[in-house]
Amino acid sequence: MKIKILVAAHKKFPMPNAEGYMPILVGAAKNYKPGIEYQRDDEGENISSKNPNYNELTAVYWAWKNLKDVDAIGLVHYRRLFFDSKPYSLDNVLSIEKIERLLTEYDVILPKKRNYYIETNYSHYIHAHHKEPLDRTREIIRKNYPQYLSNFDKVMKRRKAHMFNMFIMRKDAFESYCSFMFGVLGKLENIIDISEYSIQEARVYGYISELLMDVWLETNSFTYTEIPWGQIGGKNNFKKAVSLIKRKFGIKAKTHFK
Template identity: 65%
Template sequence: MDIKILVAAHKEFPMPTEKSLYLPVLVGATKNYKTGIKYQRDDEGKNISQKNPNYNELTAVYWAWKNLEADAIGLVHYRRLFNKSRKRDLNGVLNKDNIESLLNEAPIVLPKRRNYYIETNYSHYVHAHHEEPLNETRKIIAEKHPTYLNAFDNVMNRRSAHMFNMFIMKKSKFDQYASWLFDILFELEKRIDTTNYSVQEARVYGYISELLMDVWIETTGAKFIEQSYFQIGKKHMAKKLYFFLKRKFSSSSTDVTHF
């Protein structure tokens, strides 16, 4: 099986050593002047590299969808990867045999769910980001993909989700997912104004897409298997918790049970 796992990166960083499997991709390459980085650029062929400040690692996903041929395609991040053991370094990442074994069980591999416990996916999002894009996404799904609306509401009211835009999919599933995802995001781009968004909040389409994975999975009934992952470097959990609580209790948004 020909498998390519994209490793989205915006700078040089230690990469998995199995080069026939892992493909480092320089995201936002069209705006990146570090020309000495010998990674696959996301501005070759048909691409949306110039949208990277708003789409994050999805510019690598789009590039792969339009330009890469393989039996299975995946996405990880330079600091967050799937692992096969308790090792939390590059020696513990999945190898080709591991991935083939997983794909023999299900055509899709996702990271283990992230649990929020005291928040729904919707309330967690709007306590961290602008509310309008997520509400507008629901309108787009209602208009363009109405069969996905029940799943969207279900996912928004859950307290866990498959996050980070990490996955490995057989090519047919990948093509279906990418076609659906970018149809929604390109429409959303037409409807919201991010002019006054901060640099962080301008990454809105990347954030929205994290919550759309489970909507697609639930509606299509696609079989998947979960896999553990690890992060290289510090997570700054105390800092994240402080800002999360600050946003939550200063926000007028409340938890929701319907839309």
Template identity: 60%
Template sequence: MAKVNNESTVKGEKIKILVATHKDNPMPSDSDLYLPILVGANKNYNGEIGFELDNHGDNISDKNPNYNELTAIYWAWKNLNNVDAVGLVHYRRLFSLGFKRDLNIVLTKKQVEKLLEKAPVILPKKRNYYIETIKSHYTHSHYREPLDVLRQVLKNDYPKYLSSFDDLMNKRSAHMFNMFIMKTPYFNEYCEFVFSVLSKVEKQIDISNYSVQ
């Protein structure tokens, strides 16, 4: 991973937290911190005002039906410049210190700065499944083939991550929902890895007969 001085101050630096949505929804009021982004904009855009669109600039908006909010992450990676930290939340899942779904208590810039002084990456609390492992939870809701291909891609091209992948698949808890706030060097390295892996997986599977879900 990129080396970042965790003790360096983030006060006064530019932080952007994308709020992914596929339709017009209420958004946090702090427009300096929060950036609403319409995902799958090639199909979903209906003239909404005040939203960034994931089909501007270098983008993979057309992949949204399969890549979900990752199209917003890709857009930020390729087009969001001069920022010191990048985050992603959802219109109905946001970070707060009060553990409530309330737009009035979402994380403020000062709170984000304070958290980033402690660690360069902020994640939601782990979600516990207790009965199921992460792997069984996935295979009960999705086709198994892509997961098997993913493991093979890691084994062949990124072997140092294979043991971590297997360990995660056998756990009963994980940080879910593609939610995070990262200092930019970590965000860039994360994106380089994720989209490199997914492009390899995508080339090896045929989803033409999969259900829409």
């Protein structure tokens, strides 16, 4: 089985040396600096110029349109990866052998769900970001993808979700996922105005896509398993928890931490 795991990065950073991992520079034209020898997301058919709004999804789009001779495709981030074991270091990233074993049994590999405890997925999103894009996403699904609507509503009411835009998928699942996700996001892009959004909020399509994963997964018949993930340099869990509580009560707070 030929497997490629994209490691999305916007700068030079230590990368896994394990077989199958492919560092990819997102927003390549803007972020390239001499000495960065990663795959670029602006080669072939691409949406690299939309990286400020789509985040790491420009790497996913590049793979969707340009990686044709593979059996499975994955996405991790330069600091956030799947691991075989602790300690979470580049020497312990999930091996291609284990990935292949898992993909003989499952179609999709995902990180363990994130639990918001005091928030639903919907309330968490609208307390952290602009409300309109998520409401418009529901309209798009209702009009264009009605078979997904009931699961969209179910996912919004839950307190857990597969977040982070991290996954490994067999090629047929990946094709299905990209077709749905980019279809929805393309329509959303055509009907919302983000010209007054802050730099952080302008990443809206990347944020929305995180909530589409479970909607897609539960509407289709693909099987999945969850595995541990870790972050090089720690997860800032305490800061995230404090920020979550502040936003719950209408106090402005950061939504993302390095």
